[in-house]
Amino acid sequence: MxxxxxxxxxxxxxxxxxxxxxxxxxxxxxxxxxxxxxxxxxxxxxxxxxxxxxxxxxxxxxxxxxxxxxxxxxxxxxxxxxxxxxxxxxxxxxxxxxxxxxxxxxxxxxxxxxxxxxxxxxxxxxxxxxxxxxxxxxxxxxxxxxxxxxxxxxxxxxxxxxxxxxxxxxxxxxxxxxxxxTPGILWPKFEDQTVGLKLAFTGAINDDIYDREQVTALLLASLRQNYPERLVERFKFKGEMPTDGLELLEAVGRKRGCLVKGGIVDLEKAQNIVLNEFRAGKLGLVTLDGVPVDMAEQQEEEKNIE
The missing domain is CATH 3.40.50.300 (P-loop containing nucleotide triphosphate hydrolases)
Structure with a gap:
């Protein structure tokens, strides 16, 4: 979400x-x-x-x-x-x-x-x-x-x-x-842009065709919202984590020593770390799509009846 x-x-x-x-x-x-x-x-x-x-x-x-x-x-x-x-x-x-x-x-x-x-x-x-x-x-x-x-x-x-x-x-x-x-096929147009974004997160879309910095920042923002404990555990955050995705990306880069001259964060290296570790499951077990709300409510009602 x-x-x-x-x-x-x-x-x-x-x-x-x-x-x-x-x-x-x-x-x-x-x-x-x-x-x-x-x-x-x-x-x-x-x-x-x-x-x-x-x-x-x-x-x-x-x-x-x-x-x-x-x-x-x-x-x-x-x-x-x-x-x-x-x-x-x-x-x-x-x-x-x-x-x-x-x-x-x-x-x-x-x-x-x-x-x-x-x-x-x-x-x-x-x-x-x-x-x-x-x-x-x-x-x-x-x-x-x-x-x-x-x-x-x-x-x-x-x-x-x-x-x-x-x-x-x-x-x-x-x-x-x-x-x-058969070959894998995508579709010509994503009506919901969050769909394209999640496909980028998981590697279904070629990494060369989108702004990796922006997508990685959005991935971190999503994890910050839905699975904050995974980020704390993996990247050893202490205290309050940044809420902005780009700030989170920079913080991850500092945690992992992705620094260049002048103490500036190498964002490209930080992006690679986040995307690779997410796709490999190193950020924990994560599901980014929820069951449609109406169906989830119906299933819960059926369980209560039973």
Whole structure:
């Protein structure tokens, strides 16, 4: 959550490279080949990392949601998001593709969703085949790492840079599941600029296209508002922390010795520290998107009734 003053300072972020339009066409052309769509979201930003174009693209194709990087997210918030999706009738699981947590649950869920289609083939006299799934998600959400974990080998090219996977790849997962990997796609325009900002925080948008100093300051301001104890613990603040994001960035730089001649803070070095440590989970388990208020209230009422 961000206050009104912070929202005024949010930069305009747009990123829709040509290869992403090509990726969209690739998805639309190959959708008929799969039984199930697995939408991979970042557990730290489940709403901001959900591509609103996908619902229109996949239409009535069975889909499930996998909240990846759950090891970096607030576990309570992750549970709330899983309940939210399941309450909408969407199968959802939390996973950590790097450590392999939730892999069996993910595969079982995908096979279950595909079963009506695969059993239909057999009932018509066709030879039984593996369930076919398409993994979709924005850049740098962890698709390649997930496939590599499922396949047990480096099958898909993985990198900590958005937009690395460019062409479709079929990858066999055991005898019951085939995965079609596709490039990550963002959307042409962020209607809510806080969405673009959160994508920048997590590295889904290329760091070279925005003002890193401004974005890093806004990240610190958000953490100061929602997770102040994490900043105190990580950067050893004593007493009252600055409320302004840029002042916080300078304070972090001083704490970490990012000084140049004259005792001036090297802001670029300080930015790198903050962004890298946030993305690696060193600032603690953080979720920046909250479940929609109306749904959260409904879930709380249902718990009280029970």
């Amino acid at each position: 961000m206050d009104n003053d912070t929202r005024k300072d949010i930069p305009t972020l747009q990123w829709f490279p040509g290869h992403m339009k090509k990726a969209q066409r690739l998805i639309e052309e190959n959708l008929k080949l799969v039984d199930v769509v697995i939408e991979l979201l970042d557990a730290r930003i489940p709403a901001s990392s959900a591509n609103p174009m996908l619902a229109e693209i996949i239409k009535d194709k069975p889909r499930m949601i996998a909240l990846n990087k759950a090891d970096l997210a607030d576990s309570r918030s992750t549970k709330e998001w899983l309940d939210y999706f399941r309450g909408q009738g969407i199968m959802a699981v939390a996973i950590d593709s790097v450590k392999g947590k939730g892999m069996k649950q993910l595969v079982r869920a995908a096979e279950e969703l595909a079963r009506p289609k695969t059993e239909k083939f057999v009932s018509k006299g066709a030879k039984a085949r593996a369930a076919r799934c398409m993994i979709l998600g924005i850049p740098n959400v962890g698709k390649s790492s997930l496939i590599n974990r499922l396949a047990g080998a480096v099958k898909a090219k993985a990198a900590n840079q958005p937009g690395v996977t460019r062409a479709k790849q079929w990858i066999k997962i055991g005898s019951n599941l085939d995965l079609l990997d």
